[in-house]
Amino acid sequence: MYNFSYQKVSSIADAVEAMQKAEDGKFVAGGQTMLPTMKHRLASPSDIIDLGGIDELSGINVDGDTVTIGAMTNHAAVAASSDVQSAIPALAKLAGNIGDPAVRNRGTIGGSIANNDPAADYPAAVIALGATVNTNKRQIAGDEFFTGMFETALEEDEVITSVSFSKADAAAYMKFENPASRYAIVGVFVVKSGDGVKVGVTGATPCAHRGMRLEEALNGNFSADAVDGVEIPVEKMNADIHASAEYRAHLVKVMTKRAVEACS
Numbered sequence: 476m477y478n479f480s481y482q483k484v485s486s487i488a489d490a491v492e493a494m495q496k497a498e499d500g501k502f503v504a505g506g507q508t509m510l511p512t513m514k515h516r517l518a519s520p521s522d523i524i525d526l527g528g529i530d531e532l533s534g535i536n537v538d539g540d541t542v543t544i545g546a547m548t549n550h551a552a553v554a555a556s557s558d559v560q561s562a563i564p565a566l567a568k569l570a571g572n573i574g575d576p577a578v579r580n581r582g583t584i585g586g587s588i589a590n591n592d593p594a595a596d597y598p599a600a601v602i603a604l605g606a607t608v609n610t611n612k613r614q615i616a617g618d619e620f621f622t623g624m625f626e627t628a629l630e631e632d633e634v635i636t637s638v639s640f641s642k643a644d645a646a647a648y649m650k651f652e653n654p655a656s657r658y659a660i661v662g663v664f665v666v667k668s669g670d671g672v673k674v675g676v677t678g679a680t681p682c683a684h685r686g687m688r689l690e691e692a693l694n695g696n697f698s699a700d701a702v703d704g705v706e707i708p709v710e711k712m713n714a715d716i717h718a719s720a721e722y723r724a725h726l727v728k729v730m731t732k733r734a735v736e737a738c739s
């Protein structure tokens with residue numbers, strides 16, 4: 476690791492001020508990605524601004540049909556929340572299947588979506604549930620938040636404060652996971668609501684995205700059989716030591732079918 480200055484702040488205003496004064500600052504949440512990235516010398520920020528002391532960034536609130544999860548809320552808390560379990564059970568289940576207990580107790584929803592790892596689970600839910608990402612500056616639609624591999628719509632000094640999800644009539648998330656890390660080789664989140672069917676796909680391509688072809692088929696016929704005729708473009712798939720592009724394209728359909736069956 477390189478030398479850096481560590482700052483613990485207790486308000487969003489102080490976090491933003493510290494970031495604006497820093498030469499090359501970075502916010503840190505649970506450090507689950509940030510610290511390994513620094514240890515591997517893939518990042519060398521001048522200042523680390525720790526969001527862990529900002530109380531208002533943690534917690535879960537239900538207001539009517541909307542569930543709002545503070546950015547610093549860790550995955551274990553989301554998984555264990557009776558509010559999330561009853562409002563959007565698929566989201567609680569997703570959080571409970573992230574990594575291992577250590578990761579779930581340190582990793583946060585804000586850190587996960589800000590990092591936008593192509594294999595992360597939450598982005599599929601944010602897209603499919605039409606979530607809103609709330610920041611200190613604005614509200615960003617889930618569909619517009621993830622802009623590319625490890626890239627988001629966030630500005631340098633923008634802090635995610637919370638993520639708001641709407642309840643759905645039915646929702647399910649299925650992932651084919653890497654057996655070591657549990658990151659998604661492919662994960663598919665299917666939501667059925669009054670607005671129709673929405674599908675969020677992660678792991679398959681460099682950035683999580685809506686499965687528009689799958690949505691079209693499922694809006695016509697909400698059944699696993701409807702997925703059979705959908706063509707998944709192999710050339711857009713990720714390929715690495717874990718799975719070829721062809722295998723990932725196949726997994727997108729299999730995970731979608733399983734999610735549709737779990738919704739029914």
Ligand SMILES: Cc1cc2nc3c(=O)[nH]c(=O)nc-3n(C[C@H](O)[C@H](O)[C@H](O)COP(=O)(O)OP(=O)(O)OC[C@H]3O[C@@H](n4cnc5c(N)ncnc54)[C@H](O)[C@@H]3O)c2cc1C
Binds near residue numbers: 501509573574589657
């Ligand atoms: C061994 C291992 C296994 C894992 N398995 C899975 C898995 O199965 N599925 C999965 O989805 N994920 C998995 N993860 C990722 C993990 O769940 C974390 O969500 C992720 O690493 C981000 O960590 P963090 O929340 O501690 O954020 P940090 O590492 O602290 O920060 C990550 C990035 O987000 C930025 N950031 C953090 N909070 C905010 C905020 N509020 N506003 C703006 N920017 C912010 C930081 O500046 C940094 O760039 C795994 C991680 C590890 C180490």
